[in-house]
Amino acid sequence: MRNALWSLVLLLLVSACGRAASDGVPLSERRVRVVATTSIVADLVHNVGGERVEVEALMGPGVDPHLFKASAGDVAVMAAADAIVYNGLHLEGKMGDLFEQMDSRGRTTIPLAELAVPDTLLRESALFQGNYDPHIWFDVQLWIRAARTLAGELAGLDSTHADSYQLRAQAYVEELLDAEAYVYAHISRIAPPARVLVTSHDAFGYFGRAFGFEVYGLQGLSTAVEAGTADVQALAELVASRRIPAMFVESSISPRGIEAVREAVRARGFDVRIGGTLFGDALGGPESPASTYTGMVRHNADVLVNALADGVRS
């Protein structure tokens, strides 16, 4: 039995040498095959790559990237890809390390956040230098950087169509700026003291920094650690004492924790509403208003305005 196994291993080693990732057709004569990790990254690749790129997302709509499990089909998709685009900064956990190793062996892997955003613009961990909040897409300006970086990377990969990537990226940046302007225009209806965002986990730090919101997450960055009773009580105390009208749940995280906070707030004689569902780590399905990145940005702004703006219903 063991002998048979080891001879299989040897056989495999011989066969593994000289295997190529693509099927030999040059890139200029076919579309570029790109694998994206999250649905948000896939949306960016789709917008910058356009017709030239065939993009497949490993994590579908509504999947928490911290808890992703690969399927058998994902292996074939990854093996056949010309490039793998991911967020990086440990958003994808151990997969990120894997992609780095693949890159050092000559496969093209593109860590968007790590390439596009200089460390000075990243939110760094208070205690542990060099560890950053990966959720850069909540700041539209940072996502514009990601779009430009991606265009440069794809242009390098598929040089015969370099111009088309730059043009598409420029056009998409305009769309992103429109979406950002939409957010500014809408949140101006929320009085500055009411610009407080209470959510399930700490994903909205960049949003708060960009648009002037105070952000409180029930859970930390890692969704594995459950919120403690002290966290719930502290958050409830904050909500009740500042009379914050609404809290928000996230599409890819269970609303249970936020509901516990709501109960604790009620016990303090104040009622807080669940203001709605924000899209955080994953886009919505094709029928959802948040099925694209710009749609998600607008949707989140609408949800915030509806819940927090006094007497204004947009």
Add this chain to the structure above:
Amino acid sequence: MTGFQLEIQLTAIIVAAACALPGTFLVLRRMAMMSDAISHAVLPGIVVAFFLTGNLSSPLLIVGGTATGLLTVVLVEAMRRTRLVREDAAIGLVFPALFSIGVILIARFAGDVHLDIDAVLLGELAFVPFDRWVVAGVDLGPVGLYATGVVGAITGLFIALFYKELKLATFDAALCAMLGFMPTMLHYALMGLVSATAVVAFDAVGAILVIALMVGPPAAAYLLTDHLHRMIGLSIGLGATAAVAGYWVAHVLDASIAGSMASIIGLEFALVFAFAPHQGLFSSWHRRRLQRWEFARKMLVIHLLQHEGRPEAVRECRVDHLQDHLQWEREFAGHLIRQSELQGLITREGVYLHLTAKGRSIAQEAMVS
């Protein structure tokens, strides 16, 4: 079949063998949940190693995880040796404590870092072919295959060298100690290998598959044989079969590979549990039924022998009397009489029953014993 498919299945087979070896002893020592305990207990080691290095990608995090894995093993063994708690309770006491220390450390000091077991340790079987070992430009194959192969080979070597001692320590620790084989040292060495195997395999293929492979195939093999070496062989065989079958199920359904393999292991165990030749549900039921018939047949011949040739025989040795006297249902009695006739134990004349010579000797034998 592509190279990647072959590599995934091969890695799964190697992991199955590497897990079945220590898993067999875990099941025999009633410590099957050790692998599950280790999968949680690695957290504080990872967290502390992160506090020291500040780098989520550092290999020291895995080293830290292995260290707390070993600590789990030592603590469980220390508690078990007090004889105040049993193995399962000791496991259940140790790992939640260690795990919660990790959770508290994260919540207290590293809430703004993406630090958890999934992000640092747990691998994914599907991605094994992408993490390759390249030396001087030559692709030698997936790292996970080598890592699990090496740890499996070390465990295999250890078991081969100390087979007799391990067998004795597992089944009769007291005798083992008396003969001077140091069962405690053997136990620590074996549990150390369990911890190393678990952490290396978690890193390569993820937690659920490793736990399933360490517990499922040995538990099924235990129902199929009473010989240690056969149990080890069967465990490896069942695990490897589940690995290959699970891969193709995942391929057809486009589902999680590790999940499909773990499901096949569950299915294998269910089949063995139901249909194992000696200890399966079906054969135990069949055996109990046979015993019931055997017992009833003896009752019948003894009853007939006791009244044979006596005046009351006319009353006692009638078919309809058996129902009252031995309190048998009519149908059961009829069936039993027909069977006993066929086996040549009794003959029947109308409503009267007579013993044959064979029936008489069986009755006499049964009364003596």
